[in-house]
Amino acid sequence: MPGFLVFPTHVALHLLVALLLPPLIPGLIAKTKAAMAGRQGPPVLQLYYDLARLARKEAVFSRTTTWVFLAGPIGALAAGWVASLLIPFGQTPAPVAFQGDVILFAYLFGLARFLTILAALDTGSAFEGMGAAREAAFSALAEPALFLGFAALAKATQSLSLTPMLLSHGAAGGRLTGPLILVLAGWATVYLAENARIPVDDPNTHLELTMIHEVMVLDHSGRPFALVLYGASLKLVVLGALILDLLLPPTGRPWLDWLGFLAGLGALAIAVGLVESAMARFRMTKVPQFLVAGILASAFAFLLLLV
Amino acid sequence: MSLYLTALLLVAASGIPGLFLRKRGGEVAAVLLSLGAVLGLAAAARVLLGAAPSQVQLPPSPLGHPGLLVLDPVAAWFLAPVLFLSACGAVYGIGYWGDGHPGARGLRLAYGGLAAAMALLATAAQALVFLLAWEGMAVLACLLVLTEDRDPETRRAGWTFLVTTHLGTLALFAAFALLPAARFAALPAGFAASGRGTAFFLLCLLGFGVKAGVMPFHFWLPPAHAAAPSHVSALMSGVMIKMGILGLVRVIAWTPDPPLWWGALLAGLGVVSGILGVAFALGQHDLKRLLAYHSIENIGIILMGLGLGLLGRSLGHPVLAVLGFGAALFHVWNHAAFKGLLFLAAGSAVHAAGTRALDRLGGLARRMPWTAAAFLMGAWAICGLPPLNGFVSEWLLYLGSFRALELSRWPWSVALLSALALIGALALACFAKAFGIVFLGEPRSAAAVAVHEAPGSMRWPMGLLVLACATLGLAPGLVAPALDRTVGALGVSAAPLATLARFSTLSFLGLGLVLLALLLLLWLRPKRTVEVSTWDCGYAEPTARMQYTASSFAAAPVAGFRWALLPVEHRPRLRGLFPAPARYESHVADPVLDRAAAPGLRLTARGLALLRVVQGGQLPVYLLYVLLTLMFLLLWMVL
């Protein structure tokens, strides 16, 4: 399998980052928000502690639920891991790259969403059903923005594989051109929407009626809930890599590339924290407009590439 | 070829012994049909694995032309799902529509006949045989739709189906009459570009499009699929509508030089069918109608593939042709597998609960876990989610559309790309709704409480179809050589699919996904020791009726497609501080049938009613007409 296990060190690093790093990101975001609010805030490693605690706890199940309830967290995390194999971290190629992996990447997130929605509906709760309906509707708008961005990059790089698509930009030296900025803007909306962040969704809200993602996982507890939390943080890293790969310049030195990537992840987390501190969540009716703006940005990027 | 003919006879005659048996007719029919299917699949497999196409000459018909059956790769490719799915359906029918049901004997007879007609159609290489099989398929399918003819809805569905399908057949008659020298084989160069060729293609598109359920000729499909018994719906949706695709594939294979607009039209129709099909599915409240609209969506995806392939041929990019045709043909198999599975699973749920209304069901997964699992696998596959088979064909289509971006100057294929992405997201929402509302949560009515798991004879066929979905999804490389041969028959010679698409890596990742999920499951150790009620967010007495309904789940996307769906709402008017109990209703009517065809026909009927003065009911008056006609003719001859 060419392209697979070519650089053993890099692959090992890639897997380690994908496996261990994710819970750090929500901690960084929370710390940023606390700092902006003038509070001490929870430790940066809080999610690691939470996961360890949840792994020891017994899970409580609703009488209404079936095995589908567990398929949500399991499927979402498994899909996230497989997707993390397809995306390059920084300037190092992804462990698995082949023509068309970009579609598999997007559809793996679709799979995660499908199973999460079903797990929410499995509880029979009106609130979780509501969250599921919102997730389904909003993601239908996030999907075209993601795909149009891919189309623009595919047209520009003549490739259908994430690694060359995302990395050949840096190599070409033509960074931060007009189309690229528009793609980044489109994907930023996707990033915020898919990760259930302000201004699309508020992960820290206390009213179930206003939630999207959080309300869907209300009934999870113990180890399944640990998977949910870990899966969400993995998503922050994997989708974050999508944006960082376009932004980061190649340095020519692998260790510097890695360092840049890790710093970039941290910076992205801080940026998300800043956005969350500065903005409020949109009204539900405004969310589709925000996502359509993302679609338009990606579409314009595509159009700009044609002329 | 003798293998195939034996299979044909066995399938066609599978319902006959049951006519004379007091009981166990279903079992006999299933055994005969399965035997025939195994033989026929062996014949098809031989051709698909590289054996030379075989043919058989039928004795000359009274009209002169000798019939010709050819088992070539295209025929074998379409024959395989027909036989596989009809065997699954026949076994399912034992438990689903046993001897106690009205018309069980007739149903089995017509079911075998329908399967045989389609098997014959796949190999028909002569116009008369083709039309005979086509018409036989239509009439038998109509009889099957009318199984429950006591229900006025069913009669209406059957009537709509009969009229529409005959309109399509009429178009085919006209189209075949236009063929140069009445040949039913490769067309001469230049024909496609001529005016005659244009008329031929448009008539074929109408005739085959009606059968395939392409928007806007789809309107017979949802009522017919909803009214038919579920294994018949599975057969109709899984393979019968594909016979329209078969027709188009044959036309494509015959045409050496398709004009550019052929492919563009097909792709455009595909985009419209795909998006509107899934949008209408979202608006449905009836489980089987929802599935039927998804058939329209999937036909749209297949048409996009065919259109892409044709455009690739016209533009001189064989890579696009291979990917487009490959995606379309592979999707024919995949759709047969998962749509058959979905209809069988839906049938077993509907059978148990006695209603098709989504908002009256709920919580079936606890009482019928096997059926629920089968439906979930079908939903998983139809949404095109990895690692099941629906993903692979959509992936090929994506690959083709992305390659088209590189190869051609104009970014026309971005329309296909965005359509596919939108269809994918909406299908996901729709099946989350269908599965979630029907199988998950709490039962919404007493009917949904008193359900029972389907008997083994109904579960096994579903299991077989799940296996087919999983195999095609996890190991698409297995069928790639056969797919290459079939694509090759469409006048494309380029690199084999396996070099264009890395099936092996896909399989590897798919298996990895399954393995990771299993590992996580092991880690979870799901012992359900503590069971409580669902967290009710502080509300004291939640009831099953407070759950999200299918209508509310789909409300946002339906509102987004308001311009096309034109949902009808009946809003109550609330007055005063303590308004009386009121009800709110909304439904999505079919635009073509309910807004165009039916009112149009009613208007015509009213106009024609004026002529009924002539028909007074008086016998002497009728005879007077005859006399006057006779006199007129005589005088006309004389003068």
Add this chain to the structure above:
Amino acid sequence: MSPDLLIALVMLTNFTLVATSRINKAIQVAVAQGVLLGLMPIAMGLGRHLHILAMAVAAVAVKGWLIPFLLRRAMREVQIQREVDPFIGYTASLLLCAVGTGLSLILAHSLPLNPGAAPPFLVPAALATLFTGFLLLVSRRKALTQVVGYLVLENGIYLFGLLLVEDMPALVETGILLDLFVGVFVMGIVIHHIRAAFDSTDIRHLAELKD
């Protein structure tokens, strides 16, 4: 008997049929007409063809025995003797019949038919009989008289058939005969049911069945 004499008799029966109000008599006359026509091939000297002979015998048997038997039984059942109050009166019918026969003579002359060896009045007689049959069907309202009209109509067709008798396959002739028999048979059943349903055999009641 010469064919001309038979044809003249047939024409006479036509006039008798439209003029009579007694159903029993109408049946008798129609039967007589049928028998006369049955003899026609023999009178035309076609008796040497075995199949024509057989056909003639069959025609006489059906028209002379089987059909009157069925009709009389039907009459007994419904107990009606007369056709009262027809749509077109007897005198007017007679006049129309005369006009029809006259027209037939003119038409037959100018029709592009080749009578060949057939008697010269065969075509006019056939047309006149056809016309009479139609007249009866249109102007009478009792179901039994309708059957008689149908019989006469068929006789007209049979006369036409004689033009081609040497070329016409026996199968077609048998078919016509069978058709006639089934027609009368079915009408018998219909008459029974009209009576059972409406307590009358007036065919005007059939209009009530219109949707």
